Amino acid sequence: MRLHVGCAQWTHAAWPQPSREKLRSYASWCNAVESNTTFYATPSQTTVAGWAAQTPADFRFVVKLPQLISHERRLSGVEVELRAFLSAIEPLADRNHALWIQLPASFSPTDLGSLAAFLHQAPRGYRYAVEVRHPAFFDEPRTAELLERVLARVDAEWVPFDTVTLFQHRPTSLAERDAWMKKPRVVRRTRALTAHPIVRYIGRDDVQQTVDGWAYLVDSVVNWLGEGRSPTVFLHTPDNVEALGLARRFHSDVRSRVPALAPLPEPVEVDPPTLF
Structure with a gap:
């Protein structure tokens, strides 16, 4: 039983990553x-x-x-x-x-x-x-x-690219305003066609609003796992600053209801930069 989670990118200036091999660091998180x-x-x-x-x-x-x-x-x-x-x-x-x-x-x-x-x-x-x-x-x-x-x-x-949470409230940041202009505004889909459903979910820059908005998706993933499917979920926010931690939090929310789910790896610690 496996749930794959991740982000739209493997590097971001706000994420705790080394100067080299950023993908290796990312792969210890997602x-x-x-x-x-x-x-x-x-x-x-x-x-x-x-x-x-x-x-x-x-x-x-x-x-x-x-x-x-x-x-x-x-x-x-x-x-x-x-x-x-x-x-x-x-x-x-x-x-x-x-x-x-x-x-x-x-x-x-x-x-x-x-x-x-x-x-x-x-x-x-x-x-x-x-x-x-x-x-x-x-x-x-x-x-x-x-x-x-x-x-x-x-x-x-x-x-499906789920933008429902994004469009629930007016933009409150430049990143959200940009996302409002570029992302599709379509109804939510929760139907899986194959044994390997993939969902792209975009929330808000506000972490709690993003978490509140994915409750339905946790339910869907739990059901898919119970049906023997292997879903993949990608977590986005307009600025993606918190996306790395949100992906892990989503996995944790599902695992709290499906204890048999394989855990994610433990993130590799990144040494702070030095002057010499």
Whole structure:
């Protein structure tokens, strides 16, 4: 029985991390991470091998496909680029938990054929997770059902980005105001399609508001674990200052109700900086 938790990044100026090997330090706090850097460019195999070397065997990356594939080409005519990307991330081996296909808000129900074709032609042996942002997928039950059918054909997961807590109150900081402008405002999803549900939850810069808002998600994760599923939950806040500790707190909240859940590692202590 395992719950993976993590953040949207593995380094932050406010987190207690050494000057080098920040990923190794992060992996002593959390057992998963969103690999957002791959969205902007395909890394070298050497770089990815370094990621693998800094993480234990049971650590999990949810690796975002490059924007060239998902946004610019919109999943069409990308066979060469996809092969190159999969070759680059080979060093992750089993640490590669899922290939994360984050689609732009303009990717609408009329584009479902492109998604279906991409998933049908994509190499087997990988787990695929799709994040959509067009409102129709959330507001129209028939459209949601069509998307679920496309995903079910290849046992792919629908990744919800839960922003309900973020939008419950007006912004009180620059970071929250920025998040209000950029994050999707859609209804909450609690339905898992596969044995490996993935949820991205964004709260507020206020810790208590963030914790209060995830009560439903603790319930969902407890239920999923009871059903034999292995969920992954990523904790965000607008400024992500407290995200590292919040990820561990979420895991602790679930473990208080599921004592058999494997614990997270103990964080590695970071020596304070010295003058010499």
